[in-house]
Amino acid sequence: MNLKPESYILRIGHRPERDQRVTTHVGLSSRALGASGMYLAADDAKVADSITDVAARFGGTFFCENNVKWKSCINQFKKSGGKVVHLTMYGLRLQDVIADIRKEEKVMIVVGAEKVPGDLYELADYNVAVANQPHSEISALALCLDHLYEGRELDLAFPDAELEVLPTKIGKTTIKHEHGNEEEL
Amino acid sequence: MNLKPESYILRIGHRPERDQRVTTHVGLSSRALGASGMYLAADDAKVADSITDVAARFGGTFFCENNVKWKSCINQFKKSGGKVVHLTMYGLRLQDVIADIRKEEKVMIVVGAEKVPGDLYELADYNVAVANQPHSEISALALCLDHLYEGRELDLAFPDAELEVLPTKIGKTTIKHEHGNEEEL
Numbered sequence: 001m002n003l004k005p006e007s008y009i010l011r012i013g014h015r016p017e018r019d020q021r022v023t024t025h026v027g028l029s030s031r032a033l034g035a036s037g038m039y040l041a042a043d044d045a046k047v048a049d050s051i052t053d054v055a056a057r058f059g060g061t062f063f064c065e066n067n068v069k070w071k072s073c074i075n076q077f078k079k080s081g082g083k084v085v086h087l088t089m090y091g092l093r094l095q096d097v098i099a100d101i102r103k104e105e106k107v108m109i110v111v112g113a114e115k116v117p118g119d120l121y122e123l124a125d126y127n128v129a130v131a132n133q134p135h136s137e138i139s140a141l142a143l144c145l146d147h148l149y150e151g152r153e154l155d156l157a158f159p160d161a162e163l164e165v166l167p168t169k170i171g172k173t174t175i176k177h178e179h180g181n182e183e184e185l
Numbered sequence: 186m187n188l189k190p191e192s193y194i195l196r197i198g199h200r201p202e203r204d205q206r207v208t209t210h211v212g213l214s215s216r217a218l219g220a221s222g223m224y225l226a227a228d229d230a231k232v233a234d235s236i237t238d239v240a241a242r243f244g245g246t247f248f249c250e251n252n253v254k255w256k257s258c259i260n261q262f263k264k265s266g267g268k269v270v271h272l273t274m275y276g277l278r279l280q281d282v283i284a285d286i287r288k289e290e291k292v293m294i295v296v297g298a299e300k301v302p303g304d305l306y307e308l309a310d311y312n313v314a315v316a317n318q319p320h321s322e323i324s325a326l327a328l329c330l331d332h333l334y335e336g337r338e339l340d341l342a343f344p345d346a347e348l349e350v351l352p353t354k355i356g357k358t359t360i361k362h363e364h365g366n367e368e369e370l
Contacts, residue, residue, distance in 0.1 A: 021207060025321035032318035054319055089350055090357040095339050121355045131339055132350040133217035134239055136210035142324030143218075143331055143339075151332070154280050154316055165275055165317040170306045172275040 001156060003149050006106040007035045008077070009141070012070045012120075013113030014042040025138045026111055027051035027064055033145040034153030035109070037063035041070035059161025070110075074123055077108045083125040086110040087140045091127030098147045101126055109144060111137045186341060188334050191291040192220040193262070194326070197255045197305075198298030199227040210323045211296055212236035212249055218330040219338035220294070222248035226255035244346025255295075259308055262293045268310040271295045272325045276312035283332045286311055294329060296322045 009030040014023045024047055027038045031051070040048055048066035055062040074084055083104045101107060110120065121127055130140040145153060158164075166173040194215040199208045209232055212223045216236070225233055233251035240247040259269055268289045286292060295305065306312055315325040330338060343349075351358040 022210070025207070025323060028318075028320040029324040032316045032320040033324070058318055090353050090359075092352045092354055093339065095336065096352070124355075127353070127355060129350070129352060131217045131341070132352055133213075133243055133343065135213040135217040136323050136327075138210060138321050138323040139214040139218065139327030142321075142327045146328055146331065147336070151280065154278065154328075156316070158318065165314070167277045167281070167314055167317055168275050168312070169277055170309075170312060174275075 001152070003034045003153055003156070005102065005104045005148070007145065007148065008082075008106070008108045009035050009038040010041060010070060010073055010108055010110045011038060012041045012110060013116055014040060014044060014047075015113065016042065016044045019113055020044065020047050022113070022138065023047050024050055026141060028054055029138055029142050030145070031055055031060065031062035033142060034149050034156055035062070035145060037065065039065050039068045039073050041068050041073065043067040057162045059158030059164070071123070074108065074110070082106045082108055084108050084110060084123060085126045085128055085144070086120055086124035087130065087137060087144060088112070088116070088121070088127050089129050089132055089134055091129040093132065094128055094130050094144060094147055097126055097128055101128075102148060107148075109141065111141050113137070186337070188219045188338055188341070190287065190289045190333070192330065192333065193267075193291070193293045194220050194223040195226060195255060195258055195293050195295045196223060197226040197295060198301055199225060199229060199232075200298065201227065201229045204298055205229065205232050207298070207323065208232050209235055211326060213239055214323055214327050215330070216240055216245065216247035218327060219334050219341055220247070220330060222250065224250050224253045224258050226253050226258065228252040242347045244343030244349070256308070259293065259295070267291045267293055269293050269295060269308060270311045270313055270329070271305055271309035272315065272322060272329060273297070273301070273306070273312050274314050274317055274319055276314040278317065279313055279315050279329060279332055282311055282313055287333060292333075294326065296326050298322070
């Protein structure tokens with residue numbers, strides 16, 4: 001299944017140590033909900049590696065690039081024809097703009113931490129709010145991707161997984177894929 | 186607007202210090218996306234206060250109760266006719282069970298941290314997975330609430346707010362409500 005438009009996440013304002021868990025959640029949610037990759041605008045190889053490691057074990061082609069410069073990353077993306085969606089509690093309502101965003105060829109979703117540079121609001125093609133309430137960049141991102149893909153991302157398959165989880169009513173079922181042999185754990 | 190079914194969040198496995206930010210995100214996302222309140226199964230008054238403080242400033246009637254016992258909280262809720270939804274990457278697919286959950290009178294959504302007690306899977310009426318992939322309890326919760334309420338929670342009003350954010354294309358617009366007088370900031 002191909003999800004359209006392609007989406008890429010840009011994580012800005014990450015402070016090593018303080019934001020490691022939240023940024024890891026941002027990266028893993030991006031992957032699980034259909035984004036193609038994440039750019040991290042900070043130098044934190046540990047976080048990038050931990051996301052890449054999960055991606056390798058659970059399949060798919062999600063990438064995480066460490067230590068990009070946020071502004072040149074945005075400018076390069078725009079030059080290549082992509083549109084920039086900045087998630088902020090001050091923006092236009094998701095439910096009012098998502099149909100327009102869905103028509104774009106590819107989008108970069110910018111996810112800030114507590115403070116973001118003021119010129120980001122101008123650089124963005126869409127400043128988008130999920131509920132105009134203070135909550136979490138992780139849930140804002142999750143809802144943005146889910147509304148972008150209209151829930152179809154929940155049916156996404158992740159090829160070449162080493163570890164696969166089977167939906168189970170009570171308990172846990174995982175399958176380990178190894179050199180073509182399958183073994184129920 | 187009344188969202189049905191009423192939802193309550195139970196946060197378990199919270200470790201003071203380590204989980205403060207993630208649990209705060211869980212609480213604020215619950216509030217912003219239509220839940221009635223959160224029970225915190227740990228003693229961390231600082232987190233509960235910070236969620237309660239946001240709720241007071243931004244309006245609505247969301248509550249956060251510190252230091253509950255998770256099992257008695259669940260049992261009491263079930264006795265009062267509520268159903269328990271446990272979010273876990275191993276559960277049944279959200280898209281396959283949400284229509285049934287939507288028919289319930291009221292639900293308690295249990296959000297764990299890294300490890301949860303094994304008997305929770307048995308106690309839960311629904312073990313529910315958002316994507317059967319590892320990502321984030323915050324995005325799992327956000328999607329669960331959004332699918333439960335079919336996006337209507339994004340139109341929720343929060344009465345008696347001191348501070349209100351107006352959707353804005355570029356920049357920030359907030360209204361401060363004070364003793365009946367309004368002032369644009």
